[in-house]
Amino acid sequence: MNRVENLIGRMTLAEKLGQLTMTAAGMAVTGPIIAGDSTDSIKNGTLGSLLNLFGAEHIRQLQHLAVNESRLGVPLLFGLDVLHGHRMLFPIPLGEASLFDSEAWALSARESAKEAAADGLAMTFAPMLDVARDPRWGRSAEGPGEDPWLAARIAEAKVRGFQGADLRQADALAAVAKHYCAYGAVTAGRDYAAVDLSERTVREVHLPPFAAAVAAGVAAIMPAFTDLAGIPMSANRAMLRGRLRERLGFDGVIISDYNAIAELIHHGIAADLAEAATLAIKAGVDIDMMAGAFRRGLPEAVNRGFVAVAEIDECVRRVLTLKERLGLFDDPYRRGSSSESAAVLAQRRQSAREIAARAIVMLKNAAETLPLLSTVRRLAVLGPLADAPVEMRGPWPCAAERYSPVSVLAGLRSALPRAEILHAAGTAIATDDDAGIAAALDLCAAADCIILCLGEAAAMSGEASSRAHLGLPGIQRSFAAAVFARAKGARIPVIVILFSGRALIVPWLIEKADAVLAAWFPGSEAGNAIADLLIGRLSPSGRTPVTWPRDAGQVPIFFGERSSGRPFDANDRFTSKYLDVPNEPLFPFGFGLTYGQFGLSNLRLSTDTVVEDDTLEILVDVGNRGPREAQETVFLFVHDKVASVAPRKLELKGFGKINLSPGESATLSMSLQCSELRFLGVDLEPVFEPGEVEILVGPCADRAQLLVATVNLRLTRNI
Ligand code: BGC
Numbered sequence: 001m002n003r004v005e006n007l008i009g010r011m012t013l014a015e016k017l018g019q020l021t022m023t024a025a026g027m028a029v030t031g032p033i034i035a036g037d038s039t040d041s042i043k044n045g046t047l048g049s050l051l052n053l054f055g056a057e058h059i060r061q062l063q064h065l066a067v068n069e070s071r072l073g074v075p076l077l078f079g080l081d082v083l084h085g086h087r088m089l090f091p092i093p094l095g096e097a098s099l100f101d102s103e104a105w106a107l108s109a110r111e112s113a114k115e116a117a118a119d120g121l122a123m124t125f126a127p128m129l130d131v132a133r134d135p136r137w138g139r140s141a142e143g144p145g146e147d148p149w150l151a152a153r154i155a156e157a158k159v160r161g162f163q164g165a166d167l168r169q170a171d172a173l174a175a176v177a178k179h180y181c182a183y184g185a186v187t188a189g190r191d192y193a194a195v196d197l198s199e200r201t202v203r204e205v206h207l208p209p210f211a212a213a214v215a216a217g218v219a220a221i222m223p224a225f226t227d228l229a230g231i232p233m234s235a236n237r238a239m240l241r242g243r244l245r246e247r248l249g250f251d252g253v254i255i256s257d258y259n260a261i262a263e264l265i266h267h268g269i270a271a272d273l274a275e276a277a278t279l280a281i282k283a284g285v286d287i288d289m290m291a292g293a294f295r296r297g298l299p300e301a302v303n304r305g306f307v308a309v310a311e312i313d314e315c316v317r318r319v320l321t322l323k324e325r326l327g328l329f330d331d332p333y334r335r336g337s338s339s340e341s342a343a344v345l346a347q348r349r350q351s352a353r354e355i356a357a358r359a360i361v362m363l364k365n366a367a368e369t370l371p372l373l374s375t376v377r378r379l380a381v382l383g384p385l386a387d388a389p390v391e392m393r394g395p396w397p398c399a400a401e402r403y404s405p406v407s408v409l410a411g412l413r414s415a416l417p418r419a420e421i422l423h424a425a426g427t428a429i430a431t432d433d434d435a436g437i438a439a440a441l442d443l444c445a446a447a448d449c450i451i452l453c454l455g456e457a458a459a460m461s462g463e464a465s466s467r468a469h470l471g472l473p474g475i476q477r478s479f480a481a482a483v484f485a486r487a488k489g490a491r492i493p494v495i496v497i498l499f500s501g502r503a504l505i506v507p508w509l510i511e512k513a514d515a516v517l518a519a520w521f522p523g524s525e526a527g528n529a530i531a532d533l534l535i536g537r538l539s540p541s542g543r544t545p546v547t548w549p550r551d552a553g554q555v556p557i558f559f560g561e562r563s564s565g566r567p568f569d570a571n572d573r574f575t576s577k578y579l580d581v582p583n584e585p586l587f588p589f590g591f592g593l594t595y596g597q598f599g600l601s602n603l604r605l606s607t608d609t610v611v612e613d614d615t616l617e618i619l620v621d622v623g624n625r626g627p628r629e630a631q632e633t634v635f636l637f638v639h640d641k642v643a644s645v646a647p648r649k650l651e652l653k654g655f656g657k658i659n660l661s662p663g664e665s666a667t668l669s670m671s672l673q674c675s676e677l678r679f680l681g682v683d684l685e686p687v688f689e690p691g692e693v694e695i696l697v698g699p700c701a702d703r704a705q706l707l708v709a710t711v712n713l714r715l716t717r718n719i
Contacts, residue, residue: 018046025053045070049077056336059120075332079123086115092394095520097545109161120336127158129209136189138465141501145545152212159216168327177213179224240284262291273297286315356522356529362540371536380447394521395462411527461501539595539630548587559701590700596630603707623665
């Protein structure tokens with residue numbers, strides 16, 4: 001009999017439920033503080049995994065208790081939210097989505113896994129794959145943006161990066177794709193609120209990233225806190241057992257979100273913990289994070305005859321199998337037993353800097369304000385986010401040290417050692433204290449250039465941080481207006497660096513500024529990365545992974561809308577529009593400027609007729625007419641002209657990147673697997689329909705800027 005079956009055969013019910021239980025441990029200066037009775041639980045074999053503890057030595061101590069002092073010696077599983085770095089932070093996930101670069105997505109996950117595993121961890125509650133189209137929802141900061149195809153590519157890269165080639169390796173983490181499913185569609189962008197979507201939208205928009213994670217071999221999946229059309233995800237048998245296990249073939253572990261099983265009582269579908277635990281286990285949840293519902297509720301559920309021990313065994317089997325796959329039985333101390341060299345850390349810091357720079361989206365650069373001239377002698381670096389290292393970490397700072405990130409001020413001081421750099425915050429991020437404004441304005445007069453650092457505090461996005469007003473908090477707007485007025489009089493350019501966990505709605509700011517960089521929260525190397533762009537060491541190349549609204553009344557807003565029966569027509573009142581704001585966003589999905597000036601021409605396809613298993617080659621010439629080397633990102637969209645289900649106006653199917661020197665041009669080639677032209681038909685099953693499909697290529701999701709070619713879809717080659 002193998003190890004897993006042998007253990008199950010020897011376990012008491014309490015020990016089995018222990019394997020299905022995860023509780024939190026916290027950190028303290030003197031060592032780990034274990035919540036409640038966890039130390040005893042570890043010793044008596046009734047606790048199988050812990051979250052929120054890190055540090056090789058702390059983890060080793062607890063692992064030692066489990067392995068040496070519990071009856072069966074089953075090792076513990078330690079998990080943490082390692083989202084975009086562990087001690088060294090890369091940009092927040094929404095920022096990373098702006099990279100449009102699978103290798104970079106995988107690389108930051110790989111580096112994070114190495115660091116976290118060196119800290120003793122074996123599991124990360126990442127990647128977060130919730131497609132989000134409403135910037136009010138604070139958790140959009142943790143996710144992949146608005147598009148399912150993009151989210152699916154991020155899913156694959158992240159799973160590959162976190163898990164490495166083999167979960168058994170000392171630097172591999174089990175990834176947990178979360179939050180399954182459709183959490184990003186909470187009502188009115190309010191966190192934890194209800195989700196009610198059509199089955200079609202769930203399958204077309206919210207499922208694909210999870211399907212991609214499963215196909216990439218993700219070890220675990222976390223159901224969302226939320227319900228889906230009345231069935232909370234932690235109790236959603238059709239979505240967990242049905243869709244995930246039976247349809248997608250997922251055989252890994254399903255781990256609940258924090259206290260989510262007990263919250264089935266608040267959802268109103270369970271009267272007590274025994275009922276809640278029954279619903280969750282029947283739906284397919286294997287591990288109960290923090291609710292204690294399995295440990296306390298399942299014995300009662302077994303007594304009441306709701307749950308059979310064989311059903312519990314099924315979950316224990318999956319959990320033990322994961323521990324085995326992670327190599328924990330062979331060597332429970334494998335992770336955390338080697339430290340990383342200074343050279344490895346320096347290389348990681350360099351990667352964090354480059355990735356942070358490349359994730360920044362340049363929204364405006366009037367009259368080539370950027371990059372800064374080498375003749376700049378005196379810079380005024382103003383605003384509440386100019387010297388705010390803690391904020392640079394973003395809303396989920398994981399294990400990063402509080403004061404170690406590089407601020408904009410520090411980054412500019414080291415990039416421009418000979419320039420005089422003046423600094424004043426002017427105001428705080430979110431208060432109405434105007435006492436510092438006069439002093440900040442005084443600095444403007446003497447400067448060649450003003451770098452104005454504005455935005456949200458990191459804690460204004462992330463979990464439980466939805467906002468109804470998506471402008472700048474506090475009195476930043478009036479502060480900025482005063483700076484613009486002063487700068488205009490003295491003809492000093494103002495460059496805005498905007499920090500946020502979402503697309504902030506600040507059209508007035510974009511209009512007034514000479515240049516704007518949307519920096520998201522760039523992580524540990526923030527200031528260095530921003531300085532690299534400002535002085536032109538690198539050209540900006542990030543592209544917004546969300547459609548950027550001009551008004552909160554436009555949300556939810558996204559490029560993949562379906563065609564309307566009354567599409568907008570300026571001359572026809574009874575068409576789809578607002579009376580008071582344009583339909584168009586401020587910036588389309590994929591928008592982002594560079595220091596180059598790119599033009600696309602000569603779109604051509606390898607063939608004009610395809611069948612489902614063909615690969616279509618798409619070629620386009622790209623030229624750089626600008627004065628600097630830069631990287632252009634080219635997007636590939638499709639649009640079905642006539643289909644049995646109303647097609648979306650544009651569907652993303654690919655992207656390519658090309659670096660070109662001034663005056664250079666080259667051909668970019670992208671390929672499309674024609675099976676990707678399938679869509680969910682009338683009966684919600686995938687179909688490949690004959691007919692014409694437009695292939696659209698260009699710099700962003702604005703049809704007016706796209707080159708178009710047409711391909712014919714045929715069912716068979718000979719017709
Ligand atoms: C969040 C999850 C997270 C978990 C553990 C929850 O509040 O929704 O995303 O993984 O806490 O920290």
